[in-house]
Structures are given as C-alpha cells and as structure tokens.
Amino acid sequence: MEILETRTSDVMTVTLRGRLDASSSGVVQDRLVHLIDSGEHCLIVDLGPLEYVSSVGVRVFLSVAKRLSALGGRIALCRPQATVRHVFDIAGFGDLAAFGRVLVICEDVDHAAAVLQ
Numbered sequence: 001m002e003i004l005e006t007r008t009s010d011v012m013t014v015t016l017r018g019r020l021d022a023s024s025s026g027v028v029q030d031r032l033v034h035l036i037d038s039g040e041h042c043l044i045v046d047l048g049p050l051e052y053v054s055s056v057g058v059r060v061f062l063s064v065a066k067r068l069s070a071l072g073g074r075i076a077l078c079r080p081q082a083t084v085r086h087v088f089d090i091a092g093f094g095d096l097a098a099f100g101r102v103l104v105i106c107e108d109v110d111h112a113a114a115v116l117q
Contacts, residue, residue: 002049003031011113012040017049020057029060033067041073044112048079058091065103076112077105 001024002017012035020028035043045061047053065075080088085105093105106112 001027003028005035008113011042011044011116013044013046013109015046015049019052020050020060021052021054022056025054025056025060028057029063032060032064036064036067036071036073041068041071042116043068043073043075044109044116045075045077046079046109047077047084048081050081050084053084053087055087055091058087058093061103069102074101074116075103076116077103078107078109078112080105 001019004015004017006013006015014032014035016028018024032043032045043064061075061077067073068075077088077093088105093103104112104115106115
C-alpha cells in the first residue's frame, strides 16, 4: 500500500495505491486519523489507483467518517475503480442518505473538492 498526500487550497487529498485489506488497513487508518488529529477535517481520498478493497478496508472509511462527524468534518472518496465501487455499493455506500453529509463518493477530485467546500 502506498499513501500519497497533497494539499490543494484548504483540502488534503490522500491517494491510495495498491490493496486495502487486513494487512494494510491499520496503516491507512492510522494515517487518516493522524491527519484528522492534526486538524484536517475535510479529506479527499483518491481511490483511482486502489486495486482492491476488503470489508476491513470499508470499515476504515466508516471509522474515519464517524470521527470526522464528531468534529463537523467530511470525507469524499473519489475515482473508485468498478471493482472497488462494487464493494462500496454492497456495503451500502450507494445509499448516501445512510451516511448523511459526512461521507460522499465523487467521480473525480475536482468534484470532491467542490462538494467539501
């Protein structure tokens, strides 16, 4: 798992490359929590290079969304490949009402940035 961070305006974008599963989920969650604890309350997670996500990986995003919700923050997941999007749909991420305005899925980084502003 490779984690890349870039800042544009007031939003931190985290790009995940590789596989998000039991072996990498701890590292990803720790990094996202560190960013939140450092004051990043609006996060974009670019999933374009992410090849695979397991149920443990899905739980990372739910946990991060819960933490951000308590702080009035938001997270946008963007550019998921079809196989990754399918896992999110099975997990109920397609029903955005279930996650309120805290977690959204966007088609690209620009749309995610606009949604978080």
